[in-house]
Amino acid sequence: xxxxxxxxxxxxxxxxxxxxxxxxxxxxxxxxxxxxxxxxxxxxxxxxxxxxxxxxxxxxxxxxxxxxxxxxxxxxxxxxxxxxxxxxxxxxxxxxxxxxxxxxxx
Numbered sequence: 001x002x003x004x005x006x007x008x009x010x011x012x013x014x015x016x017x018x019x020x021x022x023x024x025x026x027x028x029x030x031x032x033x034x035x036x037x038x039x040x041x042x043x044x045x046x047x048x049x050x051x052x053x054x055x056x057x058x059x060x061x062x063x064x065x066x067x068x069x070x071x072x073x074x075x076x077x078x079x080x081x082x083x084x085x086x087x088x089x090x091x092x093x094x095x096x097x098x099x100x101x102x103x104x105x106x
Contacts, residue, residue, distance in 0.1 A: 014085055
């Protein structure tokens with residue numbers, strides 16, 4: 001777990017999962033079903049900017065925020081970084097699977 005190459009792999013998976021989250025979120029809330037979004041901050045962005053621009057801006061801000069946290073707190077320690085990203089990956093796997101499950105039910 002204390003390997004910089006593993007960090008790159010886990011971050012790549014995290015990035016792909018965020019793209020899938022954006023896609024699945026778009027499928028669930030289009031054309032204007034904002035109430036289906038459970039994250040109130042994301043829902044605010046979607047209502048103010050529209051779904052597509054809201055998703056893109058929210059994801060950019062979220063990833064920048066997470067990058068800053070990684071940069072300041074866990075970057076020097078690969079074990080901590082990898083465990084943190086793995087937890088994030090697992091959370092986003094659940095979120096993405098749930099979004100696609102909801103979409104299939106619609």
